[in-house]
Amino acid sequence: MFKNSIIRLFELKGRNAIVTGGSKGIGYQIAIDLANKGANVFVWSRNKEQNEKAVKSLPLIHKDQKHIGILCDLSKTNKLEESINEIKKQISLFNNDNIDNKIGILVHSAGITHSELLFKKSSNNNDNNYHSINDNGNEIITTNLLSPILITQSFLKDMMRLQYGRIIFIGSVVSEMGNKGQTIYSSSKGGLNGFSKSLSKEIGQFNCTSNVISPGFIDTDMSKPFINNEQLINSIPLKRIGNTKDISKTVLFLIESDYITGQNIRVDGGLY
Ligand code: NDP
Numbered sequence: 001m002f003k004n005s006i007i008r009l010f011e012l013k014g015r016n017a018i019v020t021g022g023s024k025g026i027g028y029q030i031a032i033d034l035a036n037k038g039a040n041v042f043v044w045s046r047n048k049e050q051n052e053k054a055v056k057s058l059p060l061i062h063k064d065q066k067h068i069g070i071l072c073d074l075s076k077t078n079k080l081e082e083s084i085n086e087i088k089k090q091i092s093l094f095n096n097d098n099i100d101n102k103i104g105i106l107v108h109s110a111g112i113t114h115s116e117l118l119f120k121k122s123s124n125n126n127d128n129n130y131h132s133i134n135d136n137g138n139e140i141i142t143t144n145l146l147s148p149i150l151i152t153q154s155f156l157k158d159m160m161r162l163q164y165g166r167i168i169f170i171g172s173v174v175s176e177m178g179n180k181g182q183t184i185y186s187s188s189k190g191g192l193n194g195f196s197k198s199l200s201k202e203i204g205q206f207n208c209t210s211n212v213i214s215p216g217f218i219d220t221d222m223s224k225p226f227i228n229n230e231q232l233i234n235s236i237p238l239k240r241i242g243n244t245k246d247i248s249k250t251v252l253f254l255i256e257s258d259y260i261t262g263q264n265i266r267v268d269g270g271l272y
Contacts, residue, residue, distance in 0.1 A: 010037065010252075010256045011037050011038045012034060012037040012038045012039035012105070012255070013037075013038035013039075013062055013064075013065075014038070014064075014100055015038075015039045015040070015100060015104045015105055015164075016039065016040045016042070016091055016094075016100055016102065016103050016104055016105070017034045017039045017040065017041050017042065017103070017104070017105035017106070017107065018041075018042045018044055018070075018087065018103055018105070018106050018107065018151075018155075019031045019034065019041060019042070019043060019044065019107045019109060020044040020045070020074065020107070020108050020109055020110035020147075020148070020151070021044070021045060021108075021109035021110030021111065021170075022041065022042075022043035022044060022045060022054060022107075022109065023043055023045035023047065023050045023051045023053075023054040023069075024045065024050060024054070024220070024221065025109075025218075025220030025221060025222060025244060026109050026170060026215065026218060026220060026244045026247045026248070027043075027045075027107070027109030027110065027170075028054055028244070029244035029245055029247065029248040030107050030109060030244075030247070030248045030251050031043055031054065031058055031067075032057075032058060032059065032248070033248045033249075033251070033252055034105065034107075034251075034252075034255075035058040035059045035060070035061070035065070035067060036059050036061060037252070038061055038062055038065060039065075039105065040065055040066045040067065040068075040094070041058060041067045041068075042067075042068050042069075042070050042087055042090075042103075043055050043058070043067065043068070043069050043070065044070040044072060044074075044083070044110065045069075045070075045071070045110065046071060046072070046073050046074075048071055051069040051070075051071055052069055054069070055067050055068065055069040064094075066094065068087075068090055070083050070086065070087060071083075074110055074142070074143045074147040074148075075112075075139045075142045075143045075147070076142075077142060077146060077147060077150060080147060080150055080151060080154075081154075084151065084154045084155075087103065088158075091103065100162060100164070102155075102158040102159065102161065102162045103155045103158055103159065104159060104162055104164045104165060104166065105165075105166045105168075105255060106151070106152060106155055106159075106165070106166070106167045106168070107168045107170070107251060108148040108151070108152075108167075108168070108169045108170060108192075109170040110143065110147075111143065111144045111170065111172075111188075111189075111222075112139065112140060112143050112144065112222075113140065113182065113185045113222065114136040114137075114139075114140065114184075114185075115181035115182060115185075116136060116137075116181060116184075117180070117181055118183045118184075133184060136184075137184040140184050140185055140188050141184065141187070141188050141191075143188075144185070144188035144189065144191075144192070145187075145188040145189075145191040145192060145195075148169060148192065148195075149195055152167055152195075152199070156203065156208075159203070159206065159208045160203065160206040160208065163206055163207045164207055164208070165203060165206065165207070165208030165209065165210075166208075166209055166254065166255045167196070167199070167203075167208070167209065167210040167211070168210075168211055168212070168213060168251055168254055168255070169192040169195075169196050169210075169211070169212045169213070170212075170213055170215065170247065171189040171190075171192045171193060171212040171213065171214040171215075171264065172185070172186065172189040172214055172215060173214045173215065173216045173266055173268045173271055173272045174186045174189065175189035175190040175192070175193055175214060176190075176193075176214070176264075176266075176272060177271070177272040189214070192212055193212055193214075193264050196210045196211060196212045196262070196264070197210075197262050197264075200261040200262030201262065204261055207258075209254070209257075209258075209260065209261035209262075210261060210262065211254050211260060211261060211262070211263045211264070211265065212263070212264040212265070213247060213250050213251065213254070213264075213265050213267055214264055214265065214266045214267065214268065215242060215246075215247050215267050215268060216236065216242055216266070216267065216268025216269055216271040216272070217232065217236070217241045217242060217268075217271070218241065218242040218243065218244060218246065218247060219241050219242065219243050219244070220244060223241070226241075227241050235271065236268070236269040236270060236271050237269060237270030237271070238269035238270055239269075240269065241269075242267065242268070242269055246267055247267055250265055250267050
Protein backbone atom coordinates (compact mmCIF):
# COMPACT_ATOMS: atom_id res chain seq x y z
CA MET A 1 0.00 0.00 0.00
CA PHE A 2 2.82 2.43 0.87
CA LYS A 3 5.12 1.25 -1.93
CA ASN A 4 4.97 4.41 -4.02
CA SER A 5 4.35 6.94 -1.29
CA ILE A 6 7.15 9.19 -0.13
CA ILE A 7 7.31 9.40 3.65
CA ARG A 8 8.69 12.84 4.45
CA LEU A 9 9.92 12.94 8.00
CA PHE A 10 9.83 16.31 9.69
CA GLU A 11 13.36 17.64 9.84
CA LEU A 12 15.07 20.96 10.56
CA LYS A 13 18.32 20.58 8.62
CA GLY A 14 19.46 24.05 7.57
CA ARG A 15 17.29 25.85 10.12
CA ASN A 16 18.91 28.07 12.75
CA ALA A 17 17.43 28.11 16.24
CA ILE A 18 18.02 30.09 19.42
CA VAL A 19 17.07 28.51 22.72
CA THR A 20 17.39 30.88 25.66
CA GLY A 21 17.88 28.89 28.85
CA GLY A 22 19.14 26.09 26.59
CA SER A 23 21.84 24.98 29.02
CA LYS A 24 19.56 23.41 31.62
CA GLY A 25 16.14 22.03 32.46
CA ILE A 26 13.37 22.51 29.92
CA GLY A 27 15.50 24.57 27.51
CA TYR A 28 18.24 21.94 27.40
CA GLN A 29 15.77 19.23 26.39
CA ILE A 30 14.40 21.54 23.69
CA ALA A 31 17.95 22.18 22.42
CA ILE A 32 18.61 18.41 22.25
CA ASP A 33 15.38 17.75 20.36
CA LEU A 34 16.01 20.56 17.86
CA ALA A 35 19.56 19.30 17.30
CA ASN A 36 18.23 15.78 16.78
CA LYS A 37 16.04 17.14 14.00
CA GLY A 38 19.11 18.65 12.34
CA ALA A 39 18.86 22.33 13.36
CA ASN A 40 21.86 24.50 14.24
CA VAL A 41 21.28 25.56 17.83
CA PHE A 42 22.44 28.69 19.66
CA VAL A 43 22.36 27.90 23.37
CA TRP A 44 21.87 31.13 25.31
CA SER A 45 22.51 31.25 29.09
CA ARG A 46 24.76 32.80 31.76
CA ASN A 47 26.89 30.14 33.38
CA LYS A 48 29.94 29.50 31.16
CA GLU A 49 30.82 26.02 32.33
CA GLN A 50 27.26 24.75 32.11
CA ASN A 51 26.76 26.39 28.72
CA GLU A 52 29.90 24.80 27.27
CA LYS A 53 28.93 21.40 28.64
CA ALA A 54 25.45 21.68 27.12
CA VAL A 55 26.71 22.81 23.70
CA LYS A 56 29.28 19.99 23.57
CA SER A 57 26.67 17.38 24.41
CA LEU A 58 24.17 18.33 21.70
CA PRO A 59 23.79 15.76 18.90
CA LEU A 60 25.36 16.42 15.50
CA ILE A 61 23.40 14.42 12.97
CA HIS A 62 24.79 15.82 9.71
CA LYS A 63 28.13 17.22 8.65
CA ASP A 64 27.08 20.86 8.20
CA GLN A 65 25.46 21.12 11.62
CA LYS A 66 26.82 23.57 14.22
CA HIS A 67 25.90 24.43 17.81
CA ILE A 68 27.14 27.61 19.43
CA GLY A 69 27.03 28.92 23.00
CA ILE A 70 25.97 32.49 23.77
CA LEU A 71 26.75 33.83 27.23
CA CYS A 72 24.55 36.74 28.14
CA ASP A 73 22.57 37.76 31.20
CA LEU A 74 18.96 38.47 30.20
CA SER A 75 18.42 40.59 33.28
CA LYS A 76 20.77 43.20 31.76
CA THR A 77 19.14 44.60 28.64
CA ASN A 78 22.19 46.71 27.80
CA LYS A 79 24.08 43.43 27.09
CA LEU A 80 21.59 42.02 24.58
CA GLU A 81 22.73 43.90 21.48
CA GLU A 82 26.22 42.45 21.56
CA SER A 83 24.92 38.88 21.75
CA ILE A 84 22.30 39.41 19.07
CA ASN A 85 24.97 40.83 16.72
CA GLU A 86 27.23 37.89 17.56
CA ILE A 87 24.51 35.41 16.57
CA LYS A 88 23.86 37.24 13.29
CA LYS A 89 27.60 37.30 12.56
CA GLN A 90 28.03 33.59 13.32
CA ILE A 91 25.16 32.70 10.99
CA SER A 92 26.66 34.76 8.18
CA LEU A 93 29.87 32.73 8.60
CA PHE A 94 28.09 29.39 8.18
CA ASN A 95 28.61 29.94 4.47
CA ASN A 96 26.75 26.92 3.21
CA ASP A 97 24.16 26.99 0.44
CA ASN A 98 21.95 24.49 2.22
CA ILE A 99 21.70 26.61 5.35
CA ASP A 100 19.31 29.51 5.91
CA ASN A 101 21.33 32.58 6.72
CA LYS A 102 18.86 33.80 9.33
CA ILE A 103 17.29 32.72 12.60
CA GLY A 104 14.03 30.90 11.87
CA ILE A 105 13.28 29.39 15.27
CA LEU A 106 13.29 31.32 18.52
CA VAL A 107 12.47 29.52 21.76
CA HIS A 108 12.38 31.62 24.91
CA SER A 109 12.84 29.23 27.80
CA ALA A 110 15.13 31.16 30.18
CA GLY A 111 13.23 32.28 33.22
CA ILE A 112 13.53 32.88 36.94
CA THR A 113 11.19 33.11 39.90
CA HIS A 114 11.40 34.38 43.50
CA SER A 115 8.47 33.59 45.78
CA GLU A 116 7.55 36.63 47.82
CA LEU A 117 4.20 38.02 49.01
CA LEU A 118 3.53 41.36 47.38
CA PHE A 119 2.67 43.18 50.60
CA LYS A 120 6.03 42.14 52.02
CA LYS A 121 7.83 43.24 48.87
CA SER A 122 8.83 46.75 49.82
CA SER A 123 10.72 48.69 47.17
CA ASN A 124 14.40 48.32 47.91
CA ASN A 125 13.58 48.15 51.64
CA ASN A 126 11.99 51.55 51.49
CA ASP A 127 8.23 51.53 52.03
CA ASN A 128 7.94 55.04 50.60
CA ASN A 129 9.48 54.22 47.25
CA TYR A 130 6.63 53.72 44.78
CA HIS A 131 8.79 53.92 41.63
CA SER A 132 10.00 50.33 41.34
CA ILE A 133 9.05 46.87 42.64
CA ASN A 134 12.24 45.68 44.33
CA ASP A 135 15.42 44.10 43.01
CA ASN A 136 13.92 40.59 42.72
CA GLY A 137 10.77 41.88 41.07
CA ASN A 138 12.69 43.98 38.56
CA GLU A 139 14.94 41.03 37.73
CA ILE A 140 11.93 38.79 37.08
CA ILE A 141 10.22 41.28 34.77
CA THR A 142 13.41 42.01 32.84
CA THR A 143 14.48 38.36 32.46
CA ASN A 144 11.08 36.79 31.80
CA LEU A 145 9.31 39.50 29.83
CA LEU A 146 11.33 42.51 28.68
CA SER A 147 14.34 40.65 27.26
CA PRO A 148 12.23 38.08 25.35
CA ILE A 149 10.34 41.02 23.79
CA LEU A 150 13.57 42.79 22.81
CA ILE A 151 15.20 39.65 21.42
CA THR A 152 12.09 38.77 19.41
CA GLN A 153 11.93 42.29 18.00
CA SER A 154 15.55 42.12 16.89
CA PHE A 155 15.01 38.97 14.78
CA LEU A 156 11.58 39.75 13.34
CA LYS A 157 12.66 41.42 10.11
CA ASP A 158 15.01 38.52 9.39
CA MET A 159 12.17 36.03 9.86
CA MET A 160 9.86 38.06 7.65
CA ARG A 161 12.47 38.13 4.89
CA LEU A 162 13.02 34.42 5.32
CA GLN A 163 9.24 33.89 5.12
CA TYR A 164 9.62 31.45 7.98
CA GLY A 165 9.45 32.02 11.70
CA ARG A 166 8.53 29.89 14.67
CA ILE A 167 8.55 31.85 17.93
CA ILE A 168 7.74 29.97 21.12
CA PHE A 169 7.58 31.40 24.61
CA ILE A 170 7.73 29.13 27.63
CA GLY A 171 5.16 30.78 29.87
CA SER A 172 3.52 29.27 32.92
CA VAL A 173 0.14 27.98 33.95
CA VAL A 174 0.26 30.40 36.91
CA SER A 175 -0.26 33.27 34.46
CA GLU A 176 -3.89 32.12 34.28
CA MET A 177 -4.25 30.16 37.50
CA GLY A 178 -2.49 32.54 39.86
CA ASN A 179 -0.28 31.43 42.74
CA LYS A 180 0.36 32.88 46.16
CA GLY A 181 3.81 34.49 46.33
CA GLN A 182 4.07 34.76 42.54
CA THR A 183 2.36 38.03 41.66
CA ILE A 184 5.33 39.38 39.74
CA TYR A 185 6.29 36.05 38.17
CA SER A 186 2.74 35.47 36.93
CA SER A 187 2.59 39.05 35.60
CA SER A 188 5.75 38.41 33.60
CA LYS A 189 4.31 35.21 32.12
CA GLY A 190 0.89 36.81 31.54
CA GLY A 191 2.69 39.58 29.67
CA LEU A 192 4.13 36.94 27.33
CA ASN A 193 0.61 35.62 26.62
CA GLY A 194 -0.57 39.06 25.50
CA PHE A 195 2.60 39.83 23.60
CA SER A 196 2.54 36.55 21.68
CA LYS A 197 -1.15 36.84 20.81
CA SER A 198 -0.76 40.34 19.34
CA LEU A 199 2.51 39.43 17.63
CA SER A 200 0.83 36.48 15.88
CA LYS A 201 -1.51 38.97 14.19
CA GLU A 202 1.37 41.14 13.02
CA ILE A 203 3.58 38.43 11.53
CA GLY A 204 1.16 35.80 10.21
CA GLN A 205 1.23 37.14 6.66
CA PHE A 206 4.97 36.40 6.54
CA ASN A 207 4.48 32.71 7.40
CA CYS A 208 5.68 33.38 10.95
CA THR A 209 3.91 31.98 14.00
CA SER A 210 4.03 32.90 17.67
CA ASN A 211 2.77 30.67 20.46
CA VAL A 212 3.11 30.17 24.20
CA ILE A 213 3.51 26.87 25.99
CA SER A 214 2.38 27.07 29.61
CA PRO A 215 3.91 24.31 31.71
CA GLY A 216 2.51 23.14 35.01
CA PHE A 217 5.03 21.64 37.44
CA ILE A 218 8.00 20.21 35.54
CA ASP A 219 10.85 18.30 37.14
CA THR A 220 13.82 20.72 36.94
CA ASP A 221 15.98 22.68 39.38
CA MET A 222 13.38 25.45 39.40
CA SER A 223 10.63 23.21 40.75
CA LYS A 224 12.82 21.27 43.25
CA PRO A 225 10.96 22.61 46.31
CA PHE A 226 7.68 21.12 45.03
CA ILE A 227 8.44 17.87 43.28
CA ASN A 228 7.94 15.57 46.25
CA ASN A 229 4.85 17.34 47.52
CA GLU A 230 2.15 14.61 47.70
CA GLN A 231 -0.67 17.10 48.02
CA LEU A 232 0.46 18.89 44.89
CA ILE A 233 0.83 15.67 42.91
CA ASN A 234 -2.68 14.61 43.98
CA SER A 235 -4.07 17.89 42.69
CA ILE A 236 -2.79 17.06 39.18
CA PRO A 237 -5.34 14.95 37.26
CA LEU A 238 -2.54 12.95 35.59
CA LYS A 239 -1.03 12.30 39.07
CA ARG A 240 2.54 13.12 38.22
CA ILE A 241 4.94 16.01 37.88
CA GLY A 242 5.75 16.67 34.24
CA ASN A 243 9.15 16.06 32.67
CA THR A 244 11.15 18.21 30.29
CA LYS A 245 10.27 15.92 27.37
CA ASP A 246 6.57 16.71 27.90
CA ILE A 247 7.41 20.31 27.03
CA SER A 248 9.96 19.74 24.27
CA LYS A 249 7.52 17.44 22.42
CA THR A 250 5.05 20.30 22.33
CA VAL A 251 7.75 22.68 21.07
CA LEU A 252 8.49 20.32 18.16
CA PHE A 253 4.77 19.96 17.48
CA LEU A 254 4.39 23.76 17.24
CA ILE A 255 7.43 24.07 15.00
CA GLU A 256 6.10 21.43 12.66
CA SER A 257 2.59 22.93 12.66
CA ASP A 258 2.21 25.47 9.86
CA TYR A 259 -1.30 26.53 10.83
CA ILE A 260 -1.21 27.10 14.59
CA THR A 261 -0.50 30.60 15.84
CA GLY A 262 -1.54 32.93 18.66
CA GLN A 263 -2.20 29.99 20.99
CA ASN A 264 -1.35 29.32 24.59
CA ILE A 265 -1.01 25.58 25.05
CA ARG A 266 -1.12 24.36 28.64
CA VAL A 267 1.07 21.35 29.28
CA ASP A 268 0.23 20.79 32.91
CA GLY A 269 -1.27 17.32 33.34
CA GLY A 270 -4.65 18.99 33.72
CA LEU A 271 -3.62 21.07 36.75
CA TYR A 272 -5.57 24.12 35.54
P1 NDP B 1 15.99 25.95 35.11
O1 NDP B 1 16.27 26.75 36.32
O2 NDP B 1 16.21 24.48 35.13
O3 NDP B 1 16.80 26.55 33.87
C1 NDP B 1 16.77 27.91 33.62
C2 NDP B 1 17.58 28.24 32.40
O4 NDP B 1 17.44 29.64 32.15
C3 NDP B 1 19.06 27.98 32.58
O5 NDP B 1 19.63 27.60 31.34
C4 NDP B 1 19.59 29.36 32.98
O6 NDP B 1 20.97 29.54 32.65
C5 NDP B 1 18.73 30.27 32.13
N1 NDP B 1 18.64 31.60 32.72
C6 NDP B 1 18.04 31.97 33.88
N2 NDP B 1 18.20 33.28 34.10
C7 NDP B 1 18.93 33.76 33.06
C8 NDP B 1 19.43 35.03 32.71
N3 NDP B 1 19.23 36.10 33.50
N4 NDP B 1 20.13 35.16 31.58
C9 NDP B 1 20.36 34.09 30.79
N5 NDP B 1 19.91 32.86 31.06
C10 NDP B 1 19.21 32.68 32.18
O7 NDP B 1 14.45 26.31 34.77
P2 NDP B 1 13.36 25.49 33.97
O8 NDP B 1 13.96 24.76 32.86
O9 NDP B 1 12.53 24.78 34.96
O10 NDP B 1 12.47 26.69 33.41
C11 NDP B 1 12.43 27.01 32.02
C12 NDP B 1 11.24 27.91 31.79
O11 NDP B 1 10.03 27.24 32.11
C13 NDP B 1 11.25 29.19 32.64
O12 NDP B 1 10.87 30.27 31.86
C14 NDP B 1 10.22 28.91 33.71
O13 NDP B 1 9.63 30.08 34.19
C15 NDP B 1 9.24 28.04 32.95
N6 NDP B 1 8.44 27.18 33.81
C16 NDP B 1 9.02 26.18 34.54
C17 NDP B 1 8.24 25.38 35.34
C18 NDP B 1 8.80 24.24 36.15
O14 NDP B 1 8.02 23.63 36.92
N7 NDP B 1 10.08 23.92 36.02
C19 NDP B 1 6.79 25.58 35.45
C20 NDP B 1 6.28 26.64 34.62
C21 NDP B 1 7.09 27.39 33.84
P3 NDP B 1 22.04 29.90 33.81
O15 NDP B 1 21.97 28.75 34.77
O16 NDP B 1 23.32 30.03 33.08
O17 NDP B 1 21.54 31.18 34.41
